[in-house]
Amino acid sequence: MSVQQQPSGQSSRSFASRAADAMVDANLQTALNRLSTGFATRRATAIAAVPEFEALKADAQAIKNHVLDNLDHYLERFEAEVIARGGSVHWCPDAESARQTVLAICQAAGARTVTKGKSMVAEEIALNPFLEANGIEPVETDLGEYLIQIAKEPPSHIIGPALHMTRDTVEGLFRSHHPSLDPARDLTQPETLVAEARQMLRPRYFAADVGITGANFLVAETGSTVIVTNEGNGDLTQSLPRVHVVLSSIEKIVPGHEDAATLLRVLARSATGQDMSVYTTFSCGPRRPGDADGPDAFHVVLVDNGRSAMLGTEFQEMLRCIKCGACMNHCPVYGAIGGHAYDAVYMGPMGAVLTPQIEGLFGHTDLPAASTFCGRCAEVCPMGIPLPDLMRRWREKSFAAGWSPTAERWGLGLWSALARRPWAYRLVARVAAAVLKRLGSKGIARLPLTAGWTAGRDMPAPAGRTFSDLWAEQRRG
Amino acid sequence: MADKSPISTPAPTPAPTPSSGPANRARVLGAVRAALGRGPLPTGRAQGLDATLARHQRHTIPARGRADDLVAAFASAASGVAAEVLHLASLDEVPAALADHLASLNLPPALRLAPDPALAALPWHTRPLLAVEVGTGVPGVQVGLALAEAGVAETGTLVLTSGAERSTTLNFVPDVQYVILPHGRLDGALEDAWARLRNAHGAAWPPRTVNLVTGPSRTGDIEQTMIMGAHGPRRLVILMVPGA
Ligand code: SF4
Numbered sequence: 001m002s003v004q005q006q007p008s009g010q011s012s013r014s015f016a017s018r019a020a021d022a023m024v025d026a027n028l029q030t031a032l033n034r035l036s037t038g039f040a041t042r043r044a045t046a047i048a049a050v051p052e053f054e055a056l057k058a059d060a061q062a063i064k065n066h067v068l069d070n071l072d073h074y075l076e077r078f079e080a081e082v083i084a085r086g087g088s089v090h091w092c093p094d095a096e097s098a099r100q101t102v103l104a105i106c107q108a109a110g111a112r113t114v115t116k117g118k119s120m121v122a123e124e125i126a127l128n129p130f131l132e133a134n135g136i137e138p139v140e141t142d143l144g145e146y147l148i149q150i151a152k153e154p155p156s157h158i159i160g161p162a163l164h165m166t167r168d169t170v171e172g173l174f175r176s177h178h179p180s181l182d183p184a185r186d187l188t189q190p191e192t193l194v195a196e197a198r199q200m201l202r203p204r205y206f207a208a209d210v211g212i213t214g215a216n217f218l219v220a221e222t223g224s225t226v227i228v229t230n231e232g233n234g235d236l237t238q239s240l241p242r243v244h245v246v247l248s249s250i251e252k253i254v255p256g257h258e259d260a261a262t263l264l265r266v267l268a269r270s271a272t273g274q275d276m277s278v279y280t281t282f283s284c285g286p287r288r289p290g291d292a293d294g295p296d297a298f299h300v301v302l303v304d305n306g307r308s309a310m311l312g313t314e315f316q317e318m319l320r321c322i323k324c325g326a327c328m329n330h331c332p333v334y335g336a337i338g339g340h341a342y343d344a345v346y347m348g349p350m351g352a353v354l355t356p357q358i359e360g361l362f363g364h365t366d367l368p369a370a371s372t373f374c375g376r377c378a379e380v381c382p383m384g385i386p387l388p389d390l391m392r393r394w395r396e397k398s399f400a401a402g403w404s405p406t407a408e409r410w411g412l413g414l415w416s417a418l419a420r421r422p423w424a425y426r427l428v429a430r431v432a433a434a435v436l437k438r439l440g441s442k443g444i445a446r447l448p449l450t451a452g453w454t455a456g457r458d459m460p461a462p463a464g465r466t467f468s469d470l471w472a473e474q475r476r477g
Numbered sequence: 478m479a480d481k482s483p484i485s486t487p488a489p490t491p492a493p494t495p496s497s498g499p500a501n502r503a504r505v506l507g508a509v510r511a512a513l514g515r516g517p518l519p520t521g522r523a524q525g526l527d528a529t530l531a532r533h534q535r536h537t538i539p540a541r542g543r544a545d546d547l548v549a550a551f552a553s554a555a556s557g558v559a560a561e562v563l564h565l566a567s568l569d570e571v572p573a574a575l576a577d578h579l580a581s582l583n584l585p586p587a588l589r590l591a592p593d594p595a596l597a598a599l600p601w602h603t604r605p606l607l608a609v610e611v612g613t614g615v616p617g618v619q620v621g622l623a624l625a626e627a628g629v630a631e632t633g634t635l636v637l638t639s640g641a642e643r644s645t646t647l648n649f650v651p652d653v654q655y656v657i658l659p660h661g662r663l664d665g666a667l668e669d670a671w672a673r674l675r676n677a678h679g680a681a682w683p684p685r686t687v688n689l690v691t692g693p694s695r696t697g698d699i700e701q702t703m704i705m706g707a708h709g710p711r712r713l714v715i716l717m718v719p720g721a
Contacts, residue, residue, distance in 0.1 A: 031700070038701035052539040059536035072509045073518050073526055085685075091502040143707055144698035162698055170699055190699040194707055201708065206616050221530050222683050232649050232694040232709020239614075239645045239686065250505065255530050257683075261667040262536040272697065276632040278558070279709065280689040287685055290641040292592050293613045294685050304505045311512035 015341065015366035022337040031164050032338055039159070039329040042273025043380070050269070060266045061384045063259045064320040067251075068311060074220040074253045075302070081223025085285030087298035095125040098303045102127060102212065102245060105299050106136050109243045111209035117227060117234030118142035119214030120158055120323060121247045121303055123345045124358060127212075138212075139204045141233035143197050150177045156339030158346065159271050159325040164338050167193060201233070211237040211295070215248035216322070217263060218300070221256040224284040225300060228267060228277045235281055244283065244295040249303050251319040257282075263322060270324040270382040306358040314393050318353050320383040327377035327387055333370050342367060349377035349387040356394050361401065368394030533675075535668045542631035542666030548717060551663055554633030558692030559705065560713040568657070568718050572604040575655060578714060579607075579620065584653065588620040593642040596624055596657075614646030621651035621710075625658045626677070627670040628715075632691055635715065636670050639686035648688055654710035656690075661721035 022028055047053050067074055079089040090105075092098035098121075106114060114131065116122065116138050128138045128149065140149040147162040148155055150173055155161030162170075171187040174196055187193055213234050217226040225246045227234045238244045254260050260282075268274040287294030310316055328334040328348025339347035344355040344364065352367040368391040377387040510516055518526070544550035552562045565574055579586055587608040590596040601609050614621065623643065627636035635656050639645045648654065664670045667689070675682050694709030705711055 034701045038697070050539050050541070052537050055537040056539070063536070069513070070518065070526060072506050072513070073523055075506065075509070077527070077530075091505045093501055093504045093508070097501060141708065142698070143696045147698070160698055160701065163701070165699075167700055190702045190704050193699055194696055194704045198706065198708055203616070224683060224687075230694070231696045231698075231707035233707065235645070235649045235688065236708055239649065250509070255526075256533060257671045258533050258535050258668050261671070264667070265539070274558075274691075275554075276558075276634055276689065276691040278690065278692050278694060280634075280691075282683060282687040282689075283685065284683060285685055287639070288681075291639055291685060292641060292644045293646045294639055302505065304508060308505065308508035308512050311509060312514055313512075 015343065015370065018341040018343060019337045022341045027166050027169065028164050028338050030166060032335055035163075035329055035335055039272065039325070043270060043326060043329070044273070046269040046273040046275060049275075050265075053266075053269070056262060056265050057382050057384065059262045060322075060382060061320060063254060063262060064322075064383065067253050067255060068316060068319055071250065071253065071311065074255060075250060077220040078218050078223055078253060081220065082285065082298070082300055083223075085223055085298075087223065087285040087300060090299060090301045092301060092303045092305070095303070095305050098125045098247070098301055098305070099127060099130045101301050102247065103131065103134055103136070105243065105245055105301075106131065106210050107134075109210050109297070111136055111243070113137045113139055113204070113208050114210040114212055115139050115141050115205055115208040115237045115241065116145070117211070117213035117229065117237045118145050118161070119212065119247050120155075120345065121214055121249050121305075122212065123155060124249075124305065125247075125303065127247070139201070139208065141201055141205065141231075141237050142229070143194065143231060143233070146197060146201065147173060154340065154345065156347070157325060157328060158323050158348075158350075164340065205236040205240050208237070208241045210243040210245060211239075211241040212245045212247060213238050215246050215252050215300075216267065217254050217260050218248055218252045219255075219257055219260055219282070220253055222282075222284055224257075224282040226260060226280065226282050228264070228280050230272070230274075230278045232279055235279055238281075238283060239294055242295055243297045243299070244286070246283070246298075246300045247303065248300065249305065249307055251307050251321075266382045267322050267324055270322075270326045270380070310357055315353065315357060315390060317385050318350070318357070318390060320385055321350055321354070322383060323350075324382060326380040326382065327385075330376045330380045332372055332374060332376070342370070349391070350385075353385075353387060353390040353394065356397075361394065361398055365398040368392070368398065533668075533671070538666045538668060539631065542629075542668075544630050544665055547630045547663035547665060548660055550630035550665075551628050551633055551658075552717065554630060555692070555715055556633070558633055559695075560633065560692050560715055562715050562717060565716055565718045568659075568720065569600050569603075571599050571657060571716060571718070572601050572607060574716060575622070576604040576607045578655075579653075582653065582712075584620065588622055588655070589618050589647065589651070591621070591623045591642065591644045591647050593624050595642075596622060612647075613644040614648070614650030616650075618647070618651050620653045620655070621647040622655045622657070623648060625656050625662060625715075627673050628658045628663045629665075629667050629670050629689070630663055631666050634667070635688075635690040636674070637688040637690060638674070638684040640684055643684075645686045645688065648690065649709045651710055652706070653712045653714070654693070655714045655716060657716045657718060659718050659720045 082089050090101045092101055131138045140146045144160050144162040157163040170193050178200055213227050215225040216228045268277045286296050286298040310319055327350050331348050334348040342351055344351055346354045352370055355367055356364045371391050373388045375388055555562050576586055586606050590611045592611050625635045626638045637648050693705055693713040694707045695703050695705050696707035697703050
């Protein structure tokens with residue numbers, strides 16, 4: 001049985017050809033051009049307003065490091081607290097056991113439809129096609145997730161899954177998927193599009209038997225799961241149906257509510273440039289006797305799927321990731337090609353490190369090389385994850401495994417793809433050339449970035465300029 | 478106001494699949510421990526971690542979380558995230574303020590209260606044209622009124638809790654959400670609100686749901702443009718009143 005609409009890492013087409021297509025996709029390029037003025041600018045403004053941000057980051061990193069060193073202890077504490085409040089915890093070593101567990105919960109509840117809040121772990125385990133194949137209709141309720149669900153596309157960004165779509169694309173989707181939509185209705189503005197989605201999804205919340213959400217954090221102290229959203233869809237999803245299922249990977253644990261407070265200060269600012277997201281919700285157990293509302297049953301599905309194998313290795317640092325998306329919002333490669341070209345659930349720099357771990361390196365040898373090693377991702381990562389170093393580790397592993405030719409072919413393909421977009425080519429080539437020269441890298445120095453190939457494309461990098469300056473300047477141009 | 482009864486433990490839904498069984502639990506915990514190069518933590522170490530957790534240690538709290546004038550700081554932060562803030566002289570003014578505000582929005586004079594006796598006790602008779610009902614967030618509810626358990630001045634965040642006298646669904650279903658926030662429930666930082674809730678709820682801490690609400694619902698999912706009113710309330714109006 002096929003469980004993924006677009007099996008990641010198994011595309012018959014190469015990364016290079018996907019990247020090349022992305023770079024000539026005018027709609028996509030319009031959408032990507034908004035990244036630097038959208039997420040990136042808002043993040044910078046929000047962080048500048050908090051003089052203590054560096055201290056908050058340091059605290060947040062220390063909290064996660066402590067958790068990872070004692071992960072078994074905090075997982076068991078979390079489980080005990082969930083059970084003490086009447087909930088259930090399900091341990092799933094891999095994607096298949098997680099899918100089966102969620103299905104069994106839905107079947108036990110006699111569910112026909114389930115509403116879903118945004119969950120990257122659900123994407124990771126390809127839950128929707130699996131539920132559909134088993135006769136259960138999943139309804140995505142986050143606007144971005146809803147859009148990609150009806151478009152039958154994978155997410156292109158971990159925070160904004162439909163970031164690649166323009167308003168015209170969205171209008172077209174609604175016109176073809178909402179049968180009762182009045183043809184005369186004006187859907188040219190984001191406001192009217194949002195209102196249309198709100199109206200369409202409203203009855204689905206009330207009709208759903210099960211609500212599935214992800215978790216941004218799991219609090220060991222009280223067995224609470226935490227979701228962070230702006231739309232309120234996650235809260236309607238988890239408070240109206242009879243059953244609330246939380247799908248989370250095991251590294252989302254924080255010890256106490258004070259630790260969650262620190263991480264929340266770092267997360268929203270890094271992700272969307274807000275001081276706090278609109279709705280941050282802590283949930284523990286089913287409704288209590290006498291409660292006016294809330295679900296009758298509460299299940300937490302804990303998914304390992306490759307995380308434990310990162311502990312104790314050089315990749316352990318990646319488990320500090322709080323999925324804020326800052327690394328991709330500031331990545332020149334992501335900014336040039338978008339999320340779909342990665343052909344993986346997680347994209348951008350964090351995806352380049354995480355995907356080979358979760359899905360296996362084979363088939364993804366291109367990803368760790370999808371970098372200019374400019375270092376911007378590590379600079380903006382609030383959790384201090386050395387993303388370029390970790391990508392380099394994967395490259396070394398793929399060389400060692402004898403898969404280097406793929407990466408090198410990819411390299412050639414990407415650069416020729418970049419060359420079709422002059423500003424991106426100039427920028428990326430220049431930065432990469434400078435970085436590679438300094439590193440004395442042999443592997444990629446043979447790429448067409450050498451002086452001979454770039455001669456005639458005269459864009460000498462002004463000395464002393466930061467990458468950000470160049471990036472901003474090129475974006476303006 | 479706080480439910481002081483100990484946590485009840487309704488029978489958990491029976492474990493539905495083999496994957497929730499002990500074998501997978503052992504596999505995951507075993508893999509974690511093997512990767513960390515050790516067995517379970519020695520009892521002393523585990524108890525030490527639990528003892529640390531029980532101390533509720535705080536980390537860095539930004540200066541903006543330690544404001545002197547909490548009313549002003551909260552109102553400014555909440556306004557900054559597009560919530561409307563009304564300052565009332567007393568709880569008795571709530572019915573009139575709501576009736577006038579609904580009229581200003583051209584909305585019918587009707588609203589639904591969370592099942593809190595403190596809300597039912599407000600002088601609704603002063604505005605006899607206001608249709609007031611009590612309940613949860615069922616389909617069709619346009620306007621809701623809740624009482625906040627706390628407010629965080631650092632970010633203009635309302636702390637709303639579940640319980641017999643509260644309704645979580647009423648915080649999300651209506652188009653317009655009114656929330657009363659007494660000055661005495663203002664805290665500087667989220668950590669202060671946690672301390673307040675732990676104290677108020679005792680053994681029943683934490684309630685099933687704690688909603689931290691910072692402004693009205695919005696989405697940036699279409700072209701990264703912030704649009705208000707995605708799935709939750711399009712409008713959030715906070716009624717700040719003196720008192721506890
Ligand atoms: S790697 Fe860092 S910047 Fe990227 S999503 Fe994770 S925490 Fe955010």
